[in-house]
Amino acid sequence: MTRAEIHEFLSRLREIDPEPTTELEYTSPFELLIAVILSAQATDVGVNKATRRLYPVANTAQAILDLGEDALKRHISTIGLFNAKAKNVIAACRILVAQHGGEVPNDRAALEALPGVGRKTANVVLNTVFGEPAIAVDTHIFRVSNRTGLAPGKDVRAVEDRLMRVIPGEFLLGAHHWLILHGRYTCKARKPDCPKCVVRDLCRFKEKTVGSA
Incomplete structure (x- = not known):
């Protein structure tokens, strides 16, 4: 063209x-980050269905760590590859708590260092949450x-x-x-x-x- x-x-x-804006449902940068991680090879409709169950119970990095991997799996079991995604979410939450005070960093390198987060996921977060042209x-x-x-x-x-x-x-x-x-x-x-x-x-x-x- x-x-x-x-x-x-x-x-x-x-x-x-x-x-x-995105069709993923979220009320905070953390909720969007987790939703995007869960959306790999899944529909936004399917992810929203799962996060509607998950977020009222745990919607911060520390809350998900307190919930634990097994309970997290039960909440997201309707999503494809939920076992691997649960492992990545838990690992990402550990890093967010240990290195970023539980907050989602506004930095591509820091985002891509999180398990389950590649360039595409980082771009979604940078664009949708932080208003960057990505x-x-x-x-x-x-x-x-x-x-x-x-x-x-x-x-x-x-x-x-x-x-x-x-x-x-x-x-x-x-x-x-x-x-x-x-x-x-x-x-x-x-x-x-x-x-x-x-x-x-x-x-x-x-x-x-x-x-x-």
Whole structure:
């Protein structure tokens, strides 16, 4: 896409949703961090279902350590890979308590040092909680960026780097959420809803779906 097309593309997504945010439910930086850790290979709906049970019981690093790994597993057992995730959450909570006073650090290196936290999770926290212009490239953003021609790349890091280069500054804070939601509800993997897409005319996807007669 040209610079003008990228501006128009994002302007239209912003018009639909002027103040985008994550669909994960949270009331504190810590709750979001744990929700994002749990969301790996899981849906936001599934994570919210589990955290609605967990957070009334334990929603701080120390409270989860007091709860213990076995009890934590019971609260998140409906989520895929819950055994491994529980182990990571407990380990991350230990570090948060020991090194950060139980608070979520506003620092990429410190975030990525936590078990279960990679670049994508760190980007979500930095963007959503701390208002930093970061883009967490998940399967939705990777697909939308390549399919539309917004920011083609062979892997998630290449797409992230390109998005950060081509997206105008005024859109950087919201781009992460706009692209995820567009991929989740319109530019879907199996059958994109091209007839209802607000950026259809800007999109480079050659196999656009058509509306029913």
